[in-house]
Amino acid sequence: MNVAIVKYNAGNIYSVVNALKRLGITPELTDDAERLSKADRVLFPGQGEAGSTMAYLRSRGLDRLIRDLKQPVLGICIGQQLMCSHSEESDTDCLGIFDTEVLKFRPEKHEDKVPHMGWNTLTRTSSPLFKGLGTDEFVYFVHSYYVPVNPYTIAVTDYVVPFSAALHKDNFYATQFHPEKSGSVGERILKNFLDLTV
Known part of the structure; x- marks a missing residue:
């Protein structure tokens, strides 16, 4: 299977490569339009800041390319947020694949630390992405911004407010958590992504 990872100015790419x-997959890290378009699966992972990352994607035409992909695509962390329509982070217009916004966590109690960092549970999972997993599985998060629960939500996590831990629309999937850092649960989610049929 030919798996490509979108190469852009994001951190934390190589943990996905290693996962x-x-x-048993050696992915290609590339920003080449033809190679991304011909891949069997495309991952759009990373950590970063929305405004500068979107500017980088636009400067290289990667914004249009990602929107036009027809094979299964998985956004991770900032990848999920940038697949939405708009982010409060730097007041940024994003890719618009998911017609929903990205909001900043606003702590309500002293114990609500931002960023949300560490292990938390997935609930209300409803997708082949979570095939073979039980209820309330733990996955690993690091983020200060979140996607509210919306019609594209396929998993929910509660921190300050219930939010979208994962999204799905057509051939596009996304997770706010890091499957590559989520042990055997994350490994199963990545395997399920590789096994998807659009």
């Missing part, structure tokens, strides 16, 4: 290698 895929553990599944």
